[in-house]
């Protein structure tokens with residue numbers, strides 16, 4: 001939509017082909033229905049949140065940055081608000097207002113929007129220098145075009161229409177596509193105990209993930225236990241860094257339940273707890289340390305007899321328990337599938353795309369924008385910003 005608007009605004013005749021019965025089905029479900037449409041941070045901060053191929057995005061991002069995206073929507077009449085972590089939402093808290101705004105802008109720019117229209121194939125002409133000739137629709141109908149901008153999304157949440165067609169188009173036209181992985185998704189663990197804590201959310205914890213001895217992720221925030229493993233904001237971020245590795249081998253995830261305390265401080269805390277109630281059974285002495293649902297799991301993992309009096313716990317056992325609290329171990333065996341992934345990492349190889357225009361180097365008139373490209377970012381409005389920026393650059397780079 002942004003590509004179509006930008007392209008039409010510089011005077012081109014633009015047709016937007018959408019296979020669904022309406023526009024923006026994925027936008028509708030973004031930000032839990034509120035659409036976190038960008039992040040009002042500076043560009044340096046922005047690139048720190050891009051996981052894959054940030055350098056490729058320099059031109060597009062500098063050309064249409066978060067403040068310009070906000071100005072675009074506000075000029076179209078959409079009031080915005082900025083929340084914690086610079087996350088920008090429509091003031092109405094309705095993602096549908098973002099879609100309506102884009103629809104209005106498409107109309108104002110005279111874009112010919114055709115719904116229920118599925119592209120089956122992009123056809124090129126020329127041998128030495130390939131260039132776009134036409135698109136073939138699923139009905140068999142041909143549509144002549146000098147330029148095609150592919151903005152078909154990734155492979156996640158296919159019910160919204162992002163079924164990976166653009167990746168196929170790219171391959172068919174001789175472009176390379178890097179392997180796709182689910183990203184910003186839950187993680188499955190070998191251990192089954194997370195199931196007993198399903199729904200329990202832990203705030204202010206640290207999570208570290210290691211591949212053998214090498215640390216591959218480290219973060220602080222909120223996580224959640226699920227029936228198959230772990231999820232929540234911290235884990236979603238972690239998944240973007242470990243999705244490739246975990247396909248090769250299991251990874252060790254450790255949760256630091258008391259990141260604000262070092263080992264010594266934590267040991268003192270345990271001593272205090274235990275000395276205050278020396279006759280209490282171990283399983284009954286942990287109420288101030290963890291959420292009650294978590295106590296049986298921690299007792300089990302500690303190897304200390306649940307019913308022994310805390311006064312009978314040896315110094316060694318106590319120290320081992322403190323170490324457990326600082327690093328509750330879980331084995332990550334896989335990520336959730338594309339159906340649960342907020343985004344797809346991998347896609348059209350950015351080496352094949354001119355970063356100053358978004359045009360494919362091998363095929364004249366063929367442009368790519370958005371999640372179909374091999375670039376992805378963390379949560380916070382960064383992925384939509386990538387879609388706006390690359391779409392805007394592609395649309396406004398179309399020559400006469």
Ligand SMILES: Cc1cc2nc3c(=O)[nH]c(=O)nc-3n(C[C@H](O)[C@H](O)[C@H](O)COP(=O)(O)OP(=O)(O)OC[C@H]3O[C@@H](n4cnc5c(N)ncnc54)[C@H](O)[C@@H]3O)c2cc1C
Nearest residue numbers: 019030031036118119152153161162165370371381383384
């Ligand atoms: C649950 C969820 C929540 C999210 N929340 C946020 C958020 O709050 N903030 C954020 O920044 N990002 C969020 N994202 C990510 C963000 O929505 C995507 O990165 C973004 O929508 C990608 O835009 P796109 O235009 O590249 O692709 P899409 O939005 O997927 O759009 C692609 C469109 O192309 C159409 N299409 C595909 N193939 C064809 C074909 N062959 N013919 C015709 N039409 C076709 C599809 O029907 C679809 O409408 C979220 C994603 C999910 C799944």
